[in-house]
Amino acid sequence: MGSGPVVYIFILMALVSITSAIMMLRSHNAIHSALWLVLNFSAIAVLYVVLNAPFIAMVQITVYAGAIMVLFLFVIMLLGAEQLQGLTGARGGERYHKFVAFVLVALLLVGFVILLTKGGVGSGGETAVVDSSPVALGLRLFEGYVLPFEVTGVLLLAAIIGVAVFSRSKKKKKA
Amino acid sequence: MELTINWYIALSAVLFSLGALGVLTRRNAIIVFMSIEMMLNAANLAFVAFARQLGDLDGQVLVFFVITVAAAEVAVGLALIVTIFRSKKSINIDEINLMKG
Numbered sequence: 001m002g003s004g005p006v007v008y009i010f011i012l013m014a015l016v017s018i019t020s021a022i023m024m025l026r027s028h029n030a031i032h033s034a035l036w037l038v039l040n041f042s043a044i045a046v047l048y049v050v051l052n053a054p055f056i057a058m059v060q061i062t063v064y065a066g067a068i069m070v071l072f073l074f075v076i077m078l079l080g081a082e083q084l085q086g087l088t089g090a091r092g093g094e095r096y097h098k099f100v101a102f103v104l105v106a107l108l109l110v111g112f113v114i115l116l117t118k119g120g121v122g123s124g125g126e127t128a129v130v131d132s133s134p135v136a137l138g139l140r141l142f143e144g145y146v147l148p149f150e151v152t153g154v155l156l157l158a159a160i161i162g163v164a165v166f167s168r169s170k171k172k173k174k175a
Numbered sequence: 176m177e178l179t180i181n182w183y184i185a186l187s188a189v190l191f192s193l194g195a196l197g198v199l200t201r202r203n204a205i206i207v208f209m210s211i212e213m214m215l216n217a218a219n220l221a222f223v224a225f226a227r228q229l230g231d232l233d234g235q236v237l238v239f240f241v242i243t244v245a246a247a248e249v250a251v252g253l254a255l256i257v258t259i260f261r262s263k264k265s266i267n268i269d270e271i272n273l274m275k276g
Contacts, residue, residue, distance in 0.1 A: 007178050014186045021193040021213060030205050037209050040190075044220055051183070051227040053235050060219075063242055068212065068249050075253045076205055079260050124178055125227040132232060140232045141239065152243050159247035166254040 005118035006050055012111040016104045017043040023100060030076045032097065034069055039104060041065040046111055052122030055134045183224035190217035204256050204266040208249065215245050 017040050024036035041064045048057035122129040130136075141149060190213060197210030219238045226234025260266050 003177050010178055010182060010186075014182075017186070018189055018193070021190055024206075024209065024213070025193065025197045025201065030203060033206050033209055037213065040213065041216065044190075044216055047183070047186075047220065048223055051223045053223045053226070053238075056219075056223060056235055056238050059239070059242060063246060064212070064216070068246060071249055071253060072205065072209065075257060079257065079266065122227070124183075126177075126179060127228060127230045130230045130232065132235060137232060137235060137239075141236050144233070145236055145240075148240060152240060155244065156247055159251050162251050163254040166251075166258050 004123075005114050006123045009046065009050055009111050009114050009119050010124065012107050012114075013043045013047050016040075016107050016111070017047075019100065020104055023097065027097060031073065034072050034076065036101075037072075038065045038069050039101075039108065041069070043108055043111075046108070046115060047124070049115060049121055050119060050124035052125065052129050052132050054121050055132065055137055180224050180228045184221055187217045187221040187224065190214075190220070202267050202269055204259075204268050204271070205253075207268060208252055208256070212245060212249070215241055 020036045020039040020043065024033045024040065027033050027036060041060060045057040045060040045065070048054070048060060122132070194210045194212075194214035194217060197213070198207050201207055201210065219241055222234040222238050222241070226232060256266055259271060263271065265271075
């Protein structure tokens with residue numbers, strides 16, 4: 001079960017995710033770091049499909065690589081903080097980054113094609129595949145985890161109120 | 176070659192270590208935040224891998240909670256960073272060493 005094309009998918013995605021993580025740490029521009037992180041999340045989303053979690057893969061793409069990273073990019077551009085850096089290093093050594101990015105995205109696409117043609121949902125494990133459709137996940141969530149679900153709602157409310165307080169106190173200071 | 180769960184756990188450990196490395200070495204607060212996201216993501220990968228191995232959906236349900244908490248954390252954290260930047264004109268975490276604004 002855990003052999004054949006899925007091994008190649010794993011190796012490709014491990015390569016893409018580790019390299020993009022290293023590039024994220026190395027790049028001096030915060031926007032570049034954010035884009036490398038998007039690539040990292042995409043590679044891991046492919047692994048989720050292989051691991052019989054297609055719905056989580058979609059959530060990963062939309063919530064993580066989509067919403068959260070857009071928030072990051074928005075804040076970076078709002079602050080104009082893309083050039084602020086801590087690790088002082090010689091600039092100009094980033095010319096190879098474009099090349100690495102092309103190669104990694106190509107590898108990601110190759111992995112995606114293998115996944116679509118030869119791999120399959122849940123082909124990356126040794127045990128039997130269980131039903132992991134959104135229906136099954138939702139049933140498990142609301143049958144066994146109702147209290148954590150409610151607590152998560154309270155947490156989100158607290159986060160909303162916290163953010164609102166942060167942005168409100170500043171306006172008061174200015175006025 | 177047989178793809179076992181060990182490979183996924185190893186990849187998860189590597190990504191987590193890289194995230195920890197980023198938290199410890201980078202001084203830009205936003206990049207520190209991104210490294211934290213990467214560590215959470217590595218934990219998610221381990222969750223999903225174990226869920227696959229055990230044939231159980233509980234691991235996948237936990238990933239949802241992790242993603243929700245991560246989203247809330249990012250919203251609050253970035254609002255904090257914006258506030259700090261407005262008052263100190265810097266997001267270098269070495270310069271943020273006072274509780275007083």
